[in-house]
Amino acid sequence: MTARSSSESAREIPEATVARLPVYLRALTTLADDGTRTCSSEELALAAGVNSAKLRKDLSYLGSYGTRGVGYDVDYLRYQIAREIGVTQDWPVVIVGIGNLGHALANYSGFRSRGFRVVALLDADDTRHGEVVAGVDVRPFGDLEEIVATHGVAIGVIATPAHAAQDVADRMVGCGITSILNFAPGVLAVPEGVDVRKVDLSIELQILAYHQQRKAAL
Template identity: 75%
Template sequence: MATGRTHRPATRSRGIPEATVARLPLYLRALTALSERSVPTVSSEELAAAAGVNSAKLRKDFSYLGSYGTRGVGYDVEYLVYQISRELGLTQDWPVVIVGIGNLGAALANYGGFASRGFRVAALIDADPAMAGKPVAGIPVQHTDELEKIIEDNGVSIGVIATPAGAAQQVCERLVAAGVTSILNFAPTVLSVPDGVDVRKVDLSIELQILAFHEQRKAGEEAAAADGQVPPAVARKASADKGPDGDVPAVMPA
């Protein structure tokens, strides 16, 4: 196995922080909306509000891409759309396969935003022979047997796994063996992949549990507030970020 014990040599050439990368799509979406309304320029303050972040963060983020703004004026919308698209690699076509065409897989196949920006559903794959040939979202489902051939023929490097948890690791391994190097995993399981393969996961159950944690915390604070004289709900603020406070009274609800 790989002996690359050396912690990442850190190719710092194009080092855009991961946190920044994760926000670029957000900015891009906001900018696209502005572009559709033919807004020519936008300030960091305005754009940040539209994207649900604060303006200092946005400016810092953009500073990693280069100096694309004009002091005293703001950013040229069209130009920024182009620069961010290029940075994200959206100026090229990304064929994607979806494996597992159950409820969720079908929903993903039907999701419009998929095709919108550089991504193209190259194939739908399912293990159920009864599904084979059936069109979903206008694309005929193919059997898992064809997986390797489909990946190769279409030059697919991004795979979406929407299978049951039990099948996910095996599907993952076949995708990777066939040449896929980026995986979006909707199955509620941890995937093991070789070095060099990126995995991102989307997990409903985890998100709900995180919300439950904060919900519980709020309930506890409320109870504590009833005791003291903490002012009731305050200012209305637009915020896309998660709860700021991390402070829970040691009150145990038995």
């Protein structure tokens, strides 16, 4: 962890809280769509699937946005959380690897609605270039540098086979990307200052299998 500027706001939001903020954001959106103007921590906690005390403590890291005796204004709180996470701004994203998973990601509507804009789909396979997926051109992997520079991309998504992932990550880091979402199995080595989040589908199933096995053993 790097030193923090002391003149900045003293907020130091715990990682566990950061991971839940998007959940609250989604719950608030659902409430707003249902026409709810105001909600208590109890209601919101129910919608988000968490304990109400935890919710209140999480929100307290952002500031005092509620009103005692009343609750939270849905729209106001939603905006505050969105701003805190950063989804009020536009995030250009590149996706590398246009297999089944890359396809699914490119088409996923949940990205665009939260400020993430897929600016390019890259693939090493020449035969795919020129194809259009979800309204975005499939381009050669070699175009990475140009695309990142042009659009100011800071976030990259790796959806390649495992053997290609480290090379892709290296190239991404090399051209200035500092946040990577990795769907390829295996460990990525990246320099200090680059954030990597890993999503491993088979690991999730294996965790379920472990618990299932325990349940079956009774």
